[in-house]
Amino acid sequence: MSKKGKVEIDREKCKSCGYCVEHCPQSVLKISENYNDKGYFYAEQVGEECTGCSICAVVCPEAIIEVWRG
Amino acid sequence: MSKKGKVEIDREKCKSCGYCVEHCPQSVLKISENYNDKGYFYAEQVGEECTGCSICAVVCPEAIIEVWRG
Amino acid sequence: MVIKSIFAGFGGQGVLSMGYTLATAAMVDGKHVTYLPTYGAEVRGGTANCTVAIGNEEIASPVASEPEILVVLNQPSVLKFINKMSPGGTLFVNSSLVNKIPEREDIEVIKVPANELAIEINSPRSVNVIMLGALVAKKGLVSPESMRTAIEMFFEKKAKIIPINLEAFQKGYDFIKGEESS
Amino acid sequence: MVIKSIFAGFGGQGVLSMGYTLATAAMVDGKHVTYLPTYGAEVRGGTANCTVAIGNEEIASPVASEPEILVVLNQPSVLKFINKMSPGGTLFVNSSLVNKIPEREDIEVIKVPANELAIEINSPRSVNVIMLGALVAKKGLVSPESMRTAIEMFFEKKAKIIPINLEAFQKGYDFIKGEESS
Amino acid sequence: MKKVYTRPKYLKPVANHYCPGCGHSIVHRLVAEVFEEMDIGERAIGVAPAGCAVLAYNYFDVDFVEGAHGRGCAIATGLKRRIPDAVVFSYQGDGDLAAIGTAETIHAAARGENITIVFVNNGIYGMTGGQMAPTTILGMKATTAPFGRDAKREGYNLDITHLVAEIEGTAYAARGLITSPKEIRKSKKMIADAFQCQLDNRGLSIVELVSPCPTNWGMQPLASVKWIEETFTKHYTPGVLVERRPVSG
Amino acid sequence: MKKVYTRPKYLKPVANHYCPGCGHSIVHRLVAEVFEEMDIGERAIGVAPAGCAVLAYNYFDVDFVEGAHGRGCAIATGLKRRIPDAVVFSYQGDGDLAAIGTAETIHAAARGENITIVFVNNGIYGMTGGQMAPTTILGMKATTAPFGRDAKREGYNLDITHLVAEIEGTAYAARGLITSPKEIRKSKKMIADAFQCQLDNRGLSIVELVSPCPTNWGMQPLASVKWIEETFTKHYTPGVLVERRPVSG
Amino acid sequence: MAEKVLMRGNNAMAEAAVRAGCRYYFGYPITPQNDVPEYLSGRMVEVGGTFIQAESEIASIYMVLGASAAGGRVMTSSSSPGISLKQEGMSFLAGHELPAVIANVVRGGPGLGNIAGSQSDYFQMTRGGGHGDYRMIVLAPGNVQEMADLTYLAFDLADKYRTQSIILADGMMGNTMEPVILPEMRALDSLPDKDYVVDGMRGKRKSRARLSLILEPKELEDHNWKLQRKYKQIQENEVRYEEYELDDAEMVIVAFGTAARVAKGAIRRARAEGLKVGMLRPITLWPFPSDVVRQLADRVKEFLVFELNAGQMIEDVKLSLEGSANVNFYGRPGGSIPTPRDLAKVIINRYSQKFRLI
């Protein structure tokens, strides 16, 4: 719980499905107000409370979330 | 049981399968020693104890047994 | 003479109905017309587009390999189609969403801030109809009357939103006429 | 020259193996030969038959529309095939089972009491081989030696019954030779 | 004396081509009797299979369409949709219904198509000469399973009627035997119930008749029915497999 | 910090064509993860369906054969028989597997074919634009069931995995959901178990993944997974349907 | 006269079928003809007809066979791979002598190919891709109006000859929208009677069977010759084609369907350059307008066959000409559709070579 983590999202491949945002237990993800070249409003990490639990990666259809922990 | 019956078999269509002979409760049917034009040894009624129970007709694949009773 | 237009944008931007409505207007006008949408879902997630050909003679091919007119609602579509345009053609861009336009000196570019205009009339979903207004005002492919009839036909089953769409059409139309006269 | 024979009888009478054995003998003799059985079970309960064509030139058609030789083991087959026979042909009948032979003056009829002969050698299932013996004795389509080889090949996997079949062949062969010399 | 049994009127007075003791001919008779007893022969339309019963229309005295191998249920669907008040049945063998026709059978059931399937399971491809069928049981020989069916090599036998029974659109599924007088009578009852199901508009009905094929089993007729009762039925137990949406009242 | 999750190596580093929130892309990832974890990617051969996953070979970094619509199990059979030590899987949609491919699926199971089926059930024909699938549930609309599926008109929905599970040659049949992290993890376990089954030579294994098709359901991605959990699963309950011939020891 | 409506080719075809009295449709989705089942799934409910999305193309063609045997006007549609799957059924329909209308909205092949418009199923449709000696009437619409008109006609021809009528369109034709005047709605009781229908004896007649198994070769041969006589009759009566700018033509393009459409544009361009080019557009691909081609060769010696494939109809053109004129081919397989300008270049090029212009 007190573990520290972070995520990196390949924003150009994000399709804005919102799954990661919905399921992040720390609520550190949100859909950006900007869109990528394909026109999708991509997801981004906004808080520091990421624990590296990888739940976002488990639900991401695009397999574009890399998760660090330690 | 004491009912009287008789059967008529279209011998030219009989294929000698033996089902009627096997199942006749009165054992009044047998396979003849003569064969028909197709070369089959046909079934025929040999005894008088037929009760007209129609069991032979129920098993005959060729539907060639007519049964009388009364 | 046959004039070919391509309409392109994201799937949800009403690109196909733009083309369909224009084609209907052309039919009402008694012109020869074909309308060819992209079909088949075999590849998803791209841009949607459709082609309208309008003319006073039989239309040979409904395909526009070198369209005279291109109407684009988003950025990727500009990049995808601009090079196909025939020299002397007219490019209509929704300038609210498109900022990069590759240079081509042989075409005319008409910028329509369609999202802003849509918000002005309180109908953010009418971006496409606004673009149509601009197109008709500029190129006169069909008469404005036929266009209005086509809009009424298109929204036949949702009669309530006919007025706002007619308004959107007028908004786009007036935007160009205003620019022209200014 | 090509000679065509049809063999016919009930399914269980070994009609097909008659033809097959004869064809094998012809092959052993180095002749051109085809063997065509009835195939396909689409119609059941009829008679079985097969055709053998033997010659010293390529065989054009394995079908015998007008066979020179007909070998029949049962009554229905006589009626079915006799009219197809080519004038001057030879009909071999198993006279143990066939009593009605329609009249045809242009063919020769050879009656072989094959069932009786088979019983004589204590091998009631050898009716077909007996008929083959008669056929070879009468028509010499293949040499008796090749026929014996063919019989040995046919029963390769049931070596035990080779002798009795060779005996049956000889029985039929001798029956004709005996008739001829008598 | 009174005539108490005679050839049913919906069987033409002709000889058939089936082998001695073949189950098909008994099933034909049963269906024809049911048609007469239920008085539905005048509006019956059958679909003949590719299989030993391919010439069924030469024997049944009702309307028929000849089907392609496996497509009986699809053809029956077309017929029934066009003429809803006809009594439409598809007559099929185990190869026809359970191999090439699997999809058509399963989906007719899923649609709850209001037709009746008369399914003759003899565990073999009769017409083409004794090749393995989906229903050929383990250990049984066939011309394409010369060493006997082995699960590893030829796969398991399939109980298609069970699968059909599992599907919601199936109103009635039953399996009868064509062996003894008793079983034959039960089978006939099942056939009648299946057609009744169609008359009541309840959805798909199927009756599997486990039948002898003496020829391709290489047995005498009497031995073949005995083999059914002793061995074959271990894989294909007779009885009503399912009865859904019974008519109320 | 240590990287604890990254894109699996058997997924090519390219964008896919699937719609936002599509279940296919999640299933792809799960399979690729399983390949990596079980170390079988180097000998994996997939069969791509006609369906939204038709371009699967553009995303998976393993060998692939493109199949015709519905014939995945037949093609996989040919592959597996030729290369028994390959890990062969057929990736199929519900239209592909349960409509046109019904016979191929059922009979691969009957043969106990030692292949794995990854079956994505989204209750609709995704690729062709939202037509009714065999799995479309009653009441659900589709472009060819514009008034909603009605049993009388369009027939019942079919639980093909249940049918496959009933067949003796099926060693493993399970149904997982592509909805929440929890269900997705369970689904991944099922996929791994299915491939293990193939490694152990136990016969056919199938995993049905109940997946969202936001586009053709006309829902947002999050609404679509919610609809699965609340409505769709009433017809397709997750769990292991059958597990036969478990490896001993 | 009825009003013009803007309709997609596929939908115009579907609606025309309903108006021709078709009340039974059995199909299976496949791009680029999905509009047909989608449209009819709703429309058949409105008119009290039957729509079934079958489990496969194979099941659909046999449902067609069943409904046709029972007397209905019936249709199925598909695209190339799906049509290949129907070949057995189509051979059965021919053997059973049952009418049906089948639309093939062709896509690029072979195999899964693509979903663009193509004409590479010409052989399959005109030579019978199924087994046995049979032919089907193959109608090739040249625009959306003809998608409707020829479909309407197809049902009458099918009934008249107890044969299959094929609508051979392509992905582009099926998905293009154009203004179209729909044919009138036929009253079902105005449809021709059929005396061969299997609909239950009803105590009125003997039992009947519709079949194609004829075990005796001689009888099957007779059946085949009977079919051939029927095909002969169709060849004599049902040839349809369009002549375009042929009067003074020195070079004739032969093209059908979408290719003919493109060719018209190309010919206008070529004529604008002063080239005397015209076109013969076969509307019936089978029966092929062989006599017309042959007669044209009396005065025109230069033919260019243009197809959206690698060269199939060219065989029929050559068979018609029997060496009496020069034939070239220009083709684009795989769903590529050249522009009228591209084709005009080809035409001008060939023309100049031949007639030494420039």
Added chain:
Amino acid sequence: MAEKVLMRGNNAMAEAAVRAGCRYYFGYPITPQNDVPEYLSGRMVEVGGTFIQAESEIASIYMVLGASAAGGRVMTSSSSPGISLKQEGMSFLAGHELPAVIANVVRGGPGLGNIAGSQSDYFQMTRGGGHGDYRMIVLAPGNVQEMADLTYLAFDLADKYRTQSIILADGMMGNTMEPVILPEMRALDSLPDKDYVVDGMRGKRKSRARLSLILEPKELEDHNWKLQRKYKQIQENEVRYEEYELDDAEMVIVAFGTAARVAKGAIRRARAEGLKVGMLRPITLWPFPSDVVRQLADRVKEFLVFELNAGQMIEDVKLSLEGSANVNFYGRPGGSIPTPRDLAKVIINRYSQKFRLI
């Protein structure tokens, strides 16, 4: 030299397949080719190969596709209706460019027809009964020996060109027994390597896909032209035919397979009457020996095409001749096979009309 054995055509074909290195057979019973699966069900066990009786012809052709994609020498066989069902799969094999050997032991059609020998699937086999522009090598054996020899060859050709080789036989050819010398058993390790096979990366190479979906029309067009170039090559290299008594012939019979067999007998009869008749027997029906026919026409002006159908190969003969000689047709559809005498009558009749004998 190997010994002669008396073998049925179907079995000779099956055994030759095994000897050519075929270890995968997928089929489904249908008369008149049941011997093939029956024979191979046992034989494949002996040689450690795979025999599967599939659930249908469709499943079999796709099992073939799978095993071929994985590099095996693979075969299926069927007869007319079953071959119709395989048309989609055959188009896929063509699109995927995968080798396979497919035997069609033709029966009478259309529909269920009968089980007699026929040649009415000529169009289906030579024009591609499936969708798209593709061709297959079609080998037509003239006797049982050729059933074996051409099957053996078929596997090599299939591998060489990555194409389907068809053995086009008929019910009679398949069921006739003749003495035959079987080709030698090929060692599996002597078979050609294949570099396109999908058999798992094995850490050695990048992933591979075998496919036919090419969404971009231009790319699918290129793929098609590539196929066409291959077909061209086959046409240049693989034409096979037999000339029979042609040297002094004034009339040429063109016939293949069983028809050619009957024709030889008829020609012998005709020659006995002093008529100068010969035969060209195409062994490859595709590629058709067009050049040979065309060259023959330089000196012979009278052709008679004889087929066991209502007239199909005649189109290829006419296409070859381009009007340069007179062509007549004699055909018997539906499984009827005329005797050499019947055919001789036809020949003599035509010959006398033409050359004013008598």
